[in-house]
Amino acid sequence: MEDWDEVEAVRAVDREDMLSVVASLPEQIGYWLQRREEVEAIARRLRSPIEVLVTGMGGSGAAGDLLEKLFEDEVKVPILVNKDYEPPASVRSGTLLIAISYSGNTEETLSTYLLARRRGAQAVCIASGGQLSLYAQQRGDPCFQVPGGLQPRASIGYQWTPAALLLHELRLLRSDLPTALQETVGVLRRQNEALGPQVPEAQNPAKQLARALQGKVPLIYGCYGPFTAVAKRAKNMFNENSKIQAFWDVFPELNHNTLQGWEGVSSQNASFAILLLRDPEEPPRIHQRVELSKTLFQQYAPVHEVWAPDHPSPVVRAFAVAHQLDFVSVYLAILNGMDPTPVPLIQELKRHLGDWNGHA
Amino acid sequence: MEDWDEVEAVRAVDREDMLSVVASLPEQIGYWLQRREEVEAIARRLRSPIEVLVTGMGGSGAAGDLLEKLFEDEVKVPILVNKDYEPPASVRSGTLLIAISYSGNTEETLSTYLLARRRGAQAVCIASGGQLSLYAQQRGDPCFQVPGGLQPRASIGYQWTPAALLLHELRLLRSDLPTALQETVGVLRRQNEALGPQVPEAQNPAKQLARALQGKVPLIYGCYGPFTAVAKRAKNMFNENSKIQAFWDVFPELNHNTLQGWEGVSSQNASFAILLLRDPEEPPRIHQRVELSKTLFQQYAPVHEVWAPDHPSPVVRAFAVAHQLDFVSVYLAILNGMDPTPVPLIQELKRHLGDWNGHA
Structure with missing residues (x-):
């Protein structure tokens, strides 16, 4: 499109x-x-x-x-x-x-x-x-x-x-959750202004990232803690909105296994793109891990970064990244000509499953 | 090879x-x-x-x-x-x-x-x-x-x-864990006889599965419960032994998101293969989900099944599947000409990270 x-x-x-x-x-x-x-x-x-x-x-x-x-x-x-x-x-x-x-x-x-x-x-x-x-x-x-x-x-x-x-x-x-939620509302409203459909691609980082992901398999790596949940949810948004396969992982665990999986990736028929979910508050040793890993990843796949805003509350930072990725997943659907809302395969499965009899 | x-x-x-x-x-x-x-x-x-x-x-x-x-x-x-x-x-x-x-x-x-x-x-x-x-x-x-x-x-x-x-x-x-462990030992020894390198490919399901996975991105779907942990571990074995990217997921959760990701998969440059980790004891509703999903998956990617043996203990069944997949991951390394043991990228990261100062 x-x-x-x-x-x-x-x-x-x-x-x-x-x-x-x-x-x-x-x-x-x-x-x-x-x-x-x-x-x-x-x-x-x-x-x-x-x-x-x-x-x-x-x-x-x-x-x-x-x-x-x-x-x-x-x-x-x-x-x-x-x-x-x-x-x-x-x-x-x-x-x-x-x-x-x-x-x-x-x-x-x-x-x-x-x-x-x-x-x-x-x-x-x-x-x-x-x-x-x-x-x-x-x-x-x-x-x-x-x-x-x-x-x-x-x-x-x-x-x-x-x-x-x-x-x-x-x-x-x-922590003071109500205040953090008030501030989350403000940050997300500003993101709507920066990332919404009215903002053309040249000024819209969400549209730009969607275009960079076209044809790729997105691998979403959360830098730590709360960004684990954000990465996992973003994977699901790519599955359901964009209708594509996507995967998630998290530091520091991925340094113990996933990282090694890049060495022979050229033997695989696949074009991956890595999304690093970054946090200005990531602890120093995590920061060092992410930076060093990024250098290694770049030998094997394009690497994109999505940064949380500067804010003392992890609630604000996590929801800001989740919201950015929601936009990206919908823009990618639109680029691919896919209506982001319906989930026909999930509906088809439910029809075949039929009524539930109350037991696993 | x-x-x-x-x-x-x-x-x-x-x-x-x-x-x-x-x-x-x-x-x-x-x-x-x-x-x-x-x-x-x-x-x-x-x-x-x-x-x-x-x-x-x-x-x-x-x-x-x-x-x-x-x-x-x-x-x-x-x-x-x-x-x-x-x-x-x-x-x-x-x-x-x-x-x-x-x-x-x-x-x-x-x-x-x-x-x-x-x-x-x-x-x-x-x-x-x-x-x-x-x-x-x-x-x-x-x-x-x-x-x-x-x-x-x-x-x-x-x-x-x-x-x-x-x-x-x-x-x-x-449950009686010591007895289950004794029986696990027996089942795994018999698997060694059936899946070891001395058994030629024509009679060796682990070698056959490795060959079917060559060039593919393995997606390992555990049918439920204990097979979640087996699927996750197998993903790591493919990363570290075979040096390739691999991913895991689990029923019933994957029916709520991952399934939908197949609809537009043809827009992605990737060749996936699905490994279903099956259990003769999977509960009836899970069984129905896996069977129906398999029919849907087959429209989009080759599907392979790895079955746990018939045994009343989930310990025996889970370790039997884990052990089968260990063999598959090593055979895939060998097929690709990769020494399965060393993990050079993980070692390189550790060298760059240097000594740890005791803080995250």
Whole structure:
């Protein structure tokens, strides 16, 4: 697509306007900042947990990953993320289960919710409706009702923010989350102005990166900690928005295996491109690892960097990078002439799977 | 390489005899079965934990993944796996830290060990020597000393087995682990006879699979649970033994994102091959997902299946598949004329990184 600086040409491909949905991320976070009383009321009904288990698949699972990786250095009880039909054996009455399903009908999440409740876990649900909302109502479990109608992957702000604010209200976080969220909203709004479809490619780094990735297999390497969750989520956005294969990895672990996989890469029929997710606050030894690895990678594949903004809060920095990559994945879809919104293969699988009988 | 059924031709490429090291996996497990008194003695010195944290990188981290994924349905306290310089904030005096570093000198593991000890965690170390053994000695922490001289990735039996037996001796497992390990040894010995270099390609499924993967980018999809850890470890074996890029994913999560990434894959310059890690015991809904997904995948890439043997123990089934893929990764190296043992890019990075000053 050569005319993607023309709004009409973009709309002809992005038929359900995923670009506007991507741009709504700050408003999704702001939605819950305006409903803090609701979060406080739910927090008052809960006992202080000895373990937090977040269960959810796909875009809802990404909310779990972001909770774990943003807060594991603050929360003094284990945070576990589950993407399966069954909770781990550690789930018991002291566990706080946060069950997230945007539709409310994700069978893995329903299954884990029911099993965890049977073992006496406290539960909080996050859904736009569906069976999960009904289960919560029947059992008297608190449920954050999120606005519906979006693709689950594109509603991370609606799904993640109430869970994060709940941890804050339960006094599990050291940092000032509401202030960080306010500032996240501001940073993302400014990114909308810099990266939106109205900004032509020559001035738009997201469009430029999408073009550089055309025809390539993107490998998204998070520099550490929270950027693990951002890299994993970006891989999913390339899968679902751009409809291409993409992969993620993270420092320092990738220095122990993935790095070696470049030596014989010329024996493979594949054209990779590396996206390094960088953070101005990456610790010095991580910084050294990323810089040295970059020099090695450049012998084998083009390397692009996506930098988080300078800001003291990792919440702001992580969401800023996630939001940038949302734009890139949608622009890449548009370049390839693919409507970013529908997920026909996932729908086809669901049709073939048919109704769920309640067992894994 | 066309003459890989000739032992001399194979030895000319596999100069440090990785094939024999791969074949030693049953003896590595047997080594610890003969030292159960040592494990019992260490278990008697430990308090029952409220959380288990396994820290280790690369091949040692794979031991952590296998502990978590094989036992999370049995152990009634959270099992966390850490691959970083810092433990999560949940680490406290009730935590049992299992710190694994084959060399004993992995800086991330040393860092996490020291920080966790400072927070009062109990620690058990697993190492062939190095700084970790010294730290353990200085602090009076129990240390499983494993035989040295191998590549860390190829000593999973030495590193994983004492940790697993420790969980057994601490009465954290429901299943009869020693019996499962005995049977694992038997199954792996029979696999050595079926898959070793003495068996020509026409009768050797591991050689056949390696040939099918030549020039491809392997995507290793674990069917569920324990096969997550097996898929992740196999990806690392392809990176380090075969020196190629490879990637892993797992059901049911991949049905929510990765699946959709196939639709536009023809816009990417890459030749993928899918390896499905199958289990005769995969739950019915998972089985249905894998079978339906396979039909969809086959429109986009060749699909190969690696089946676990029929056996009631998931330990036997998971290690059998891991061992099969070890052979495949080494045969693929040999086909490509790559010595499987050395990891020059990882060594080069370590040289450039230089000595560690004790901080992330």
